[in-house]
Structure formats: structure tokens, C-alpha cells
Amino acid sequence: MLQNTSLEQLRNIVSLFSANIAQYKRSQYDEANTRTDFIDKFFTLLDWDIANNQGFSESYREVVREDKVKIDDSKKAPDYSFRIGGVRKFFVEAKKPFVDIKDSAEPAYQVRRYAYTAKLPLSILTNFAEFAVYDTRIKPNKDDKAGTARIFYCTFDQYEQHFDFINSTFSKDAILKGSFDKYIEENKNKKGTSEVDAEILALVEEWRVELAKNIAMNNPNLSVYDLNTVVQRIIDRIIFLRIAEDKGIEDENLLLSVTKNQNIYEKLIHLFTKANIKYNSGLFAGVDWIDKVNIENKVLSNIIVNLYYPECPYEFSVLPVEILGSIYERFLGKMIRFRTVKSDTHTAIIEEKPEVKKAGGVYYTPQYIVDYIVQNTVGEKIKNKTPQEISGIRIVDPACGSGSFLVGAYQYLLNYHLDYYTHEKNVKSALKNGKIYETAFHSYKLTIGEKQRILANNIFGVDIDGQAVEVTKLSLYLKLLENETGESTGELFKYSDMTLLLSLENNIKCGNSLIGTDFYIQPNFDLTNDDRIKVNCFDWEGKNGFEEIIKNGGFDVVIGNPPYFNIQTLGAKSEIAEYIQRKYADIWQDKSDILFYFLAKAMRLSKGNIGFILSNAFMFSDKAQKLRNKIIDDGRLAKIVNFEQFQVFEGASITTGIFIFHNEHSGIQAATLKEKTYSIKKLQENINNKAQYFKVKFEKDSVFALADSNTAKINKKIDGTHPLLQDICLVGKGMETAANDVFIFTKFPKQFPKKFIKKRMIGENIERYFLKDNPDFLLYFEDVENFKDLPVPIQNHLNENRKILKGRATVKNEGRIWWRYSRPMHKEYYDLPKIWCSYRSKENAFIIDESNDFIGLTNTTVIFGTNEDYSLKYLLALLNSKLLTFRYKSIGKQTGNGVYEYFANGIGKLPIPKADKKTQAKISELVDKIQELKQKEADEKNQQLKTMISRQIEGIDKAIDVAVYELYNLTEDEIKVVEGK
Numbered sequence: 001m002l003q004n005t006s007l008e009q010l011r012n013i014v015s016l017f018s019a020n021i022a023q024y025k026r027s028q029y030d031e032a033n034t035r036t037d038f039i040d041k042f043f044t045l046l047d048w049d050i051a052n053n054q055g056f057s058e059s060y061r062e063v064v065r066e067d068k069v070k071i072d073d074s075k076k077a078p079d080y081s082f083r084i085g086g087v088r089k090f091f092v093e094a095k096k097p098f099v100d101i102k103d104s105a106e107p108a109y110q111v112r113r114y115a116y117t118a119k120l121p122l123s124i125l126t127n128f129a130e131f132a133v134y135d136t137r138i139k140p141n142k143d144d145k146a147g148t149a150r151i152f153y154c155t156f157d158q159y160e161q162h163f164d165f166i167n168s169t170f171s172k173d174a175i176l177k178g179s180f181d182k183y184i185e186e187n188k189n190k191k192g193t194s195e196v197d198a199e200i201l202a203l204v205e206e207w208r209v210e211l212a213k214n215i216a217m218n219n220p221n222l223s224v225y226d227l228n229t230v231v232q233r234i235i236d237r238i239i240f241l242r243i244a245e246d247k248g249i250e251d252e253n254l255l256l257s258v259t260k261n262q263n264i265y266e267k268l269i270h271l272f273t274k275a276n277i278k279y280n281s282g283l284f285a286g287v288d289w290i291d292k293v294n295i296e297n298k299v300l301s302n303i304i305v306n307l308y309y310p311e312c313p314y315e316f317s318v319l320p321v322e323i324l325g326s327i328y329e330r331f332l333g334k335m336i337r338f339r340t341v342k343s344d345t346h347t348a349i350i351e352e353k354p355e356v357k358k359a360g361g362v363y364y365t366p367q368y369i370v371d372y373i374v375q376n377t378v379g380e381k382i383k384n385k386t387p388q389e390i391s392g393i394r395i396v397d398p399a400c401g402s403g404s405f406l407v408g409a410y411q412y413l414l415n416y417h418l419d420y421y422t423h424e425k426n427v428k429s430a431l432k433n434g435k436i437y438e439t440a441f442h443s444y445k446l447t448i449g450e451k452q453r454i455l456a457n458n459i460f461g462v463d464i465d466g467q468a469v470e471v472t473k474l475s476l477y478l479k480l481l482e483n484e485t486g487e488s489t490g491e492l493f494k495y496s497d498m499t500l501l502l503s504l505e506n507n508i509k510c511g512n513s514l515i516g517t518d519f520y521i522q523p524n525f526d527l528t529n530d531d532r533i534k535v536n537c538f539d540w541e542g543k544n545g546f547e548e549i550i551k552n553g554g555f556d557v558v559i560g561n562p563p564y565f566n567i568q569t570l571g572a573k574s575e576i577a578e579y580i581q582r583k584y585a586d587i588w589q590d591k592s593d594i595l596f597y598f599l600a601k602a603m604r605l606s607k608g609n610i611g612f613i614l615s616n617a618f619m620f621s622d623k624a625q626k627l628r629n630k631i632i633d634d635g636r637l638a639k640i641v642n643f644e645q646f647q648v649f650e651g652a653s654i655t656t657g658i659f660i661f662h663n664e665h666s667g668i669q670a671a672t673l674k675e676k677t678y679s680i681k682k683l684q685e686n687i688n689n690k691a692q693y694f695k696v697k698f699e700k701d702s703v704f705a706l707a708d709s710n711t712a713k714i715n716k717k718i719d720g721t722h723p724l725l726q727d728i729c730l731v732g733k734g735m736e737t738a739a740n741d742v743f744i745f746t747k748f749p750k751q752f753p754k755k756f757i758k759k760r761m762i763g764e765n766i767e768r769y770f771l772k773d774n775p776d777f778l779l780y781f782e783d784v785e786n787f788k789d790l791p792v793p794i795q796n797h798l799n800e801n802r803k804i805l806k807g808r809a810t811v812k813n814e815g816r817i818w819w820r821y822s823r824p825m826h827k828e829y830y831d832l833p834k835i836w837c838s839y840r841s842k843e844n845a846f847i848i849d850e851s852n853d854f855i856g857l858t859n860t861t862v863i864f865g866t867n868e869d870y871s872l873k874y875l876l877a878l879l880n881s882k883l884l885t886f887r888y889k890s891i892g893k894q895t896g897n898g899v900y901e902y903f904a905n906g907i908g909k910l911p912i913p914k915a916d917k918k919t920q921a922k923i924s925e926l927v928d929k930i931q932e933l934k935q936k937e938a939d940e941k942n943q944q945l946k947t948m949i950s951r952q953i954e955g956i957d958k959a960i961d962v963a964v965y966e967l968y969n970l971t972e973d974e975i976k977v978v979e980g981k
Helices: 004-019 031-044 105-117 156-170 172-176 179-186 196-218 224-246 254-258 264-279 297-305 321-331 354-359 367-382 404-421 427-432 448-458 466-481 486-495 517-521 529-535 547-551 575-583 594-605 622-634 680-690 709-719 792-800 872-880 882-888 917-939 943-967 972-978
Strands: 063-065 080-084 087-094 122-126 130-135 150-155 334-338 348-352 395-397 436-440 443-446 459-463 508-510 555-560 606-615 637-642 656-661 668-672 694-696 730-733 757-761 777-779 834-838 846-849 854-856 860-864 894-896 899-901
Touching (some): 004 031, 004 156, 080 172, 087 105, 105 122, 105 130, 122 179, 130 156, 150 156, 156 172, 156 179, 172 179, 196 224, 196 297, 196 334, 196 348, 224 254, 224 264, 224 334, 224 466, 254 264, 321 404, 321 466, 367 555, 367 606, 404 448, 404 459, 404 466, 404 555, 427 436, 443 448, 448 459, 448 466, 459 466, 466 508, 555 594, 594 622, 622 637, 709 882, 834 872, 846 872, 872 882, 872 943, 882 972
Parallel strands (some): 087 122, 395 459, 395 555, 555 606, 637 668, 757 854
Antiparallel strands (some): 063 080, 080 087, 122 130, 130 150, 334 348, 436 443, 606 656, 668 694, 757 777, 834 846, 834 860
């Protein structure tokens, strides 16, 4: 509700406007006066500090009244940006009362273009006489009417009536308390909503296709490598100049003007040559063969014309560099190649890069993750330091991609320096020495020279992909020019011969961060030139690397999101895998993930802080034991944020964590975010402020269990000196058919002899002590070595499925396709009694199988009864107990949604007390009872009787738990922790 004082102020403003409405609606009453007289006062009532009376630094002032660029009376930025913590929340576009907001389409299109491009969900258009709110997630179109995407409208005389809604949605308090986000969430998924990055990505990919096909057709001698290079270079240059236009740094319609010529590409080259003199960055540097490429006018004209108002729905002056980075990250996941059909070897097509396929796609790191990592690495490193001290700090991303982490680090440095220089004790000196300049009364910006100095001194990166390197440079250049205008850059040229940009050739380099040039001198080396390009060796300590930085001890901060894929996908015996095995012998363990080696490399490169977001599988994987030991020996791991169930990367099933390393810390702090979903706002609050961090201690030769001290103490007691399950029994996994459609049947296949049929053990049908009905069957070759020894019906079946088996076959016998049908691991033990579990489950759920009728596939794990000293039913009771369920949560890897992996290497680490035969027999009797009751419960149709049986099961379950607690000597207090009481 509106407070009495505010209500009175609102009535006064409305009354003043009403009393003089005729005057205010005249064309002579301008927008500037409207803002000063009414709009500023209106938003002050919503508790926004319009004039920055609190004296916040430039980076964090609540309301930014944009320095508008006017060209032919058209504005290039919205009037107000309302921000919290320096982050834009919504725009307000102001008009004079003379402008008709309700029915005029142009102002609505304008504010929607601003906000849609800036990826803001809501924004406001007002002339005070009228007030309109737009859902700016809906892509604007030049033919839209004023009412399109408008979700609220009122006139000035209705402000009091609607003020509760306006205040509860757009006031500062509403945003701080989440009401703004809640309103957005409740009104999402409306028809027509789309993400600006997805839309611009589609546009840029369309350009790539058009350019690639046309250039390939008209330049038949170009290699595919050169084709990718020229297409990327043209797109980068056009995007940069178009953004510079909208910022007023370049003349309006600069690019558009060349479309009126006969030879458009020749005119573009002329523009690029002039831009090279102005920016001197390498982005526009002339390359003879690129300048001479033949491109048809219609292709370039179509691209350029559709970048301009009113055809274009995007306003490039407000397009955040971070959004452009997310677009390019996905753009870089594809490449141009030539069609390989015999009659057509020079038609360009676009396809996903092989390494992207191996990694399961391209996943751009969300901005809040970048911000958190930068804050906890770069932020910690520069805390309380002067600009002079910071000038010697070196920050690197060894797999920089589109540059998101480097842009984030650069932005953090810019904010820090501006805050430092505008402090009252430093401002005079900073003005005098050209570090800042005044844009309005007590409002300052860093000079371009200072922004260049920071970029050159502090920001470095490497990527194996040459296109990614160019995009990183482009992103950093655009960040350098962010918030600059024609006026500010004009001042630079007036008093200095400095160019707008700087060369980043010594900062951002192309190469393979993991493989040095000694790769080429390894034994039996034999690679083609194309393969050498793909390997792209890079010596960090060499002249073409970062020789001086490495000589001085390395980088101060290493940050990033390295790629995730198994090293063996490069080829089990490939030269690359063999090189990495030798070069990283201290952590190499069989088929390990490429990110292991990036983390090891970061520890070698950094003399200070490290911040990565990684797949959290390495915390538990057997293949990462050496890596975990190395991390412990390194001693810098300081903080872990484990996203246990939250999917950071949309569309990816991988679970991740943030890992922060510091030179000085007081122990490892860990936090686990357990909720399945978070709003971004809630997630940011959690990882920054509200997450419950606890100290953990990791032991060598063990997993990285995120358990608080109390849990860790109980786990240590549970482990005691007991042998591990893997030491007393054989633990394995089900087999792999590599062609399930051929070998699995949902009904018993009567056409085959029974000896070749097994029941299939299915993970999802396994409950604690009970296997649900299982209809599937498997075709299984018991002891057959040759195709001709199979019964004829089976031979016929395999031949009928030649297409499915083709390519998966590894053996050919008598001209017929044999099967790549991995018989079960440990086949010789399958006639033994065994315990099964699903490979994924929310809790320990094991069953016993004494029938020898079942075969499991790879979604099951199996424990064979290979040790007569341990009753399988005794083991079953322990494995299903609350105690070992509790223990496994610090052993098994969680995959999301509260589900744990139950693989052999995890289950095998459970501690098993060696009880005497009498104790084992007593517990086994309880297992017999619970199994019998589970079957009765399943068969019972009467619900009342079913409930009674269920209560009996609960009672026996508790008796088993009590017996198990005694085996491990747990106290009553420890039992309460295990049971979550």
C-alpha cells in the first residue's frame, strides 16, 4: 500500500499535471522537461535514487540516465536504465506528453527493440500522461501495432488506482524482494516470446550459410580452412562496425551506404582499410587473398540491409557483449566443410565440429557463474590493491572459447579501477593524469587509454580454435568500447594520436593449451598437414607463447570452463592420447576426461588463484584418483560449490561444480545446492550469500566427499578397519550388446532354443529386497564361438538385422556378419548366486538372485557370491540398510534430481564387517522374512491387508537396521544423524 506521505506526493504531481495539461501536451514542451518535472519524481516515489544522492560509484548507481546519441533526431539508447548491484533490471523510455503512446506504434517498437536486444523481460514507455508496460521477451516486428506485447496501460489520472501494482512490480523494494522476478515468472511462456540470443544466433548462422556457399562457388581454389577464415572475418567486421554505428562511434548508415554500389565487397574492403587505421587492432588488418575474394552483391546486400531499422528488430547499442558471446559460443560449435559427393566437391555445407559432437554439444557458461568465479579469483587477487599494483597481475583462460570469462574479468577490473579513481581522495589526481574524465556533474568514466592499458596488462587467453581466438578479441574490443559514444571517441582523436583499439596479438593466442611442440618429435610421428593444423601445438614458455610471464612464475589467476570429453574419443592409441599420457603421467589413469589435464595444467600455470566450473565426476571417479591426490598435494583448493541437482548448462545432463583455488586459505569450504531448480536470482543469492558452507577435509587415495565434519567423523567410524566390498567379492557390471534392438525381446521368443534365452535384469524394476515383474528377454550365446554353430533360426535372425549390426561388427566369419556382442564381464561367474542393483538410484536398492536366470545390461551392477565367508543375504541386509545408504552418499556421484550412480567402483568401496556365522545367519533370517513379505505385499489385492503387511516389513527393516548399527558400533547420537533426526 502507498504510504500517506508518498500518496500525498503522488496526488500533488498528478494535480500539477492535470491543472496545466493543455500546456504540457503542446509540441513545444520537450522530453527533457517532462523527465525533470514528472518522470524523475514519479520513480523517486518508487524509492529509486534517480540523482544518485547516496553517492554510489559509477558501477553501482541505481539509475543510469543514458548519454543518448542523436543522429537525425533518432535516439540510440533508452532514457533510463534501472539497476540493482550494477545489473540492469528494466528500461524506461521517456517521451513528451505530445507523443501518443496508446496508439503510436513507433515509440513502442523503439522501447521493445532496446529491451529485447538487452534481454530484459519487461520495460516501460511513458510520457507521464500515459504509462505502458511491455513484455519485451516477445520479438518486436516493424509491423507491430502499439498494443502488441503491451501487458499494462493506464493514464495519469489512474495512477493512484493502479499504484499498488506499479509499486509492487517496479519499485526498488519489489526487485530486492523478488516481486519483479515473480511477476516475470508468472507471465512467462506467452505466445511469441523468444530469446534474443537464439534469434541473433539464427541470423548469424544464416549469414554464414549464405556467405560460405557463395564464396565457395565463386572461389573454387579456396581451401576449407581459408573458407572458414574469410567467412568468420567478414561476419566479425560487419558486426563490429554495425555496433559502432549504433553507438555513434561510426557515421550512421556507414555499412548501408555501400549497398548502393555495384561492387559491394570492394567498397567494404575500402571501409575495412579505413577502420584499420582508426582502430589498429588486427580485426581490420588487410590480408591480400581475403581482400580479393569474389562475393556476389546480392548476398552482402541482403545481410547488411537487414541490420537496419525498421527491418531489424535489434538495437545494437544496448546489446550486451555477454549476450554476443553466448551467441558466438554456439556459433563456434559448427564449421564449414565441402560436400564430399563425387560430382560435387566444392559446395559448402555447415556441420557440427567433431569435438563438439564428442562433448555432446556447446554449452555457454551462464553469466552468474562467470561473475562468481571472477569475484572469487580476480576479486580476491586485487582486493585492496592500487592500480599500479594491479598492473602486474596476469589473468588467463586456457580454453577461452568466445571469451566469456576474460570479458567478465575485464569488466571486473574496469569497475574496480573506476571505483578507485572516483573515490574522493583520488579523483583529482585521476582527472589530471587522464585516467578518468567527467561526463556530467560528479559522473565519470574511464578514459579509453586507461581501458586499453588494463586490457593489455591483465587479460590473456588461449584457444585451439582460431575462430574462437578471433571472437574473443572481438568480444574484448566491444567491451572496451562499451558505453563509449561518438562524442567521447571524438574527444580522443581531438587531443591524441591514439587509436581506439589495441593489438591483442600478444594477449590472445591460438594453440593447444595441453600439447607443446615437442609433440612433433615423438617416436614414429607421422601426421598429415591437416592433422598438424588440428593439433595446433602451443608452447606456453616459448617465444610465441607467454615466455616472460612463465619466467616470472606464471599467471596470477587462471579461470575458465574447459571442455568435457573423454581423452579416448581422440583415439585409444592416437598420438595425442599417448602424448598426454607421457606429459601428464602424474595424473594419467586410463580413459580419463580432458578436463583433468586442463586442471593439472592450471595448477602448473598459476602461481596464485584458479577458478573453474567442471564436471563434478572427478570428485568420485576411480580414474581421477591421481588428480585428486595432486590437488591435495597442491594445497590450494579453497572452495567448492557443488550443483548437486541444479543443471547449470541448459539441455545438458552433466552435473557440475565450481572449484576455487587460493594460495592462502583456512581450509576447504564446500556448499551443496540440493534443490532441483533455482531461479537465477535465487541461485546467485545462494552461491554468494546464503549457501551453507561447511569445512571439508580430503584424504589422499580417497574420493572428495562433501560431508560436514560431523558426517565425516561418522563415515570414518563406519569405515573402521573393515574390508571393502570389492576386496571380499567380485563386483562388476552388466554386458553391452551394442545393438539392443537385435538382442532384446519384450516377449519370450519361442522361435529360439531356450538355452539361448535369458531373462533381462532391468535396473528400474529393482526395489529394496524385491524385483518387480520383468517381461524382457535376451538372446544370449552361451558357449558358441562360430557363427555356423548357432541354430539356424538365430543365424537367420542375425542376417535379417544386418543393417543394425553393420558397423558394429568386429569379426567376420565365413563372409557373414558376426556380432559385436560383448559377453558379460566375468562370464565364468554367472552361474553363482548374485546381488543386483540399478546403476542409478536415489537410495541403496539391492536384490538377490539365486536362480542364474538373469543377465543384466549396462544399466545394472552385479555382486557375485565369490566368498563363502560372507552370506549373500547378510551382504544384502547391509547394502540395503540405512547405515550404508548414508555412507554411500559420501561415495557415489550424484547425477541430478537426487539420483546417485551405483557403479562397481563406488559400491566396491563400502565397508563390510566380518561377522561370525551365527550373526550372519540371524540377519539372513530377517532377510528371508522381508523378501517373503515383499512378495506377499505385491500379490495382495486387499488394500487393508496390504497396509498390514507393509507395517510388518517396516518392523523387520528396523530390526535389520538395529542389527547393522551394532555391527558398526554406532552410538544413539550417531544413529540420529544417520537417520536424519
